[in-house]
Every structure is written in structure tokens, then in C-alpha cells.
Amino acid sequence: MACFTVPLAEAIIVTVVKKVVEKKERDSQVKCTKQSELVSANETGLSWSQKLSWLTRLLWGGVVLLALEHIWHGEVVPWMPFLTAMNNPADIAPMLHEIATIGTSMAVFVTLIWIVMVLVADHKVKYISKNVKVEN
């Protein structure tokens, strides 16, 4: 009915967090450049803004395509109150239940997959930098 609202809320929060992290990283990069402390990509690994951009793209992509599915099925309309279930008081409770169960599960599942992606990527970066050091 409106399960994609939970990933939508997460997507908005993660996008804001990503912007803040990006700004902090840019600021710290400027400091490093001033102090001539350029660190190679192999030593620093993947930045958090890069990792968070994977999650934002997963969430926004899912939300946009799921929104289309809800419009297709007539569950979402482009006029107030946007969710058709809101028109009938009897439908509000099942809608909230669906948001709480399916919506939350979607958001948690996508986040878990992203955590696995980050762990695998970090492991790969460490493995590559170790091999580079051995070769040198």
C-alpha cells in the first residue's frame, strides 16, 4: 500500500548524511594538501561518501521504481492525500501495518546488503594494498 515510504525516509536521511560527510572529507582534503600530506588511494581505501553513495543509489532507485508500481496499482495518486488508503478509515490500519512490517523489512534488507558490500570492498582494498606493499 505504501511500503516504499520507509526506504524513502531512509533515502532522505542517508542523502543528508552523505552531503555532510562529503563536506567533511573535502575540508580534511584541503587541510592535508596544505600540509603536503597527500596520502595515496591505496592507503586511505574507499571514502565514506563513496560508500554512502552506493546506499543512496540503491535506496532512491528502489523507491522510484516501487513508486511507479504503486501508481500502476492505484495505491498512490498525484493529489491529496496521495495514498488512496487514506480515503477509507478501514484501510488506514492495514496500511500502517504494511509500512511497519514490509517497509521496515525492505529498508533493513537493503541496508544489510549494503553493509556486506562495504565489508567486501574494504577487505578487497586491504588485500590489494597488502599485495602492493609486498611487491614493492
Add this chain to the structure above:
Amino acid sequence: MYLIFTAIAALVSTVIWYKNAPEDKYMLSTLSLIYWGATLMWFVDHVMAYLIEGGEFFEITLDATLLGVTVVLLGLLVWLIILLVKDPKKVFYKVLHSKR
């Protein structure tokens, strides 16, 4: 059916991205992440519906097939808009610069 279509689109876009990696001139990583996001969410939706309501896991109807095609096209449209706005090849800059 739309879960199958989106999953296939996610697999195909990931394979094409990997073939061109580490270069990502056409932002195929974004396209694959858009499809993967939707695939993961619909997978959860289908599993939950199957466990709670029962019935068939995949909805194989003409309506679901048309929705699947529309969803894949919308994913491509979203990716195309992002590609043109971000313009990683600086095509618009080059075109405008050459006209001056």
C-alpha cells in the same frame, strides 16, 4: 513478473558495468544500483506476501509483464536523466565551448 524483469535488468547492467570497469564513463554503476535497489525491495515484498498470504510467488499475468517492461524503461529514463545532468564526458561543455 516485474521482479524477474528488474532482476534481469540488474544482472545485465552489472555485467556491462563490470566489462567496462574501472572506467564508468556512462555511469552504469548507477543504473545497476537503481535496478538492484528495486530488485531487493521487491524480493522482500514477494517473500513477505508469500509467507503471510500464500499463493504464487511470481505473478505471471499480462498486467505484471507490462508493469515489468515499464519499470525497466523508467529505470533507463532515470539513469539517462542523471547521465545528462552530471554529463561525465563533458559533452555539453565541449559542444557549447566549440560553438563560441
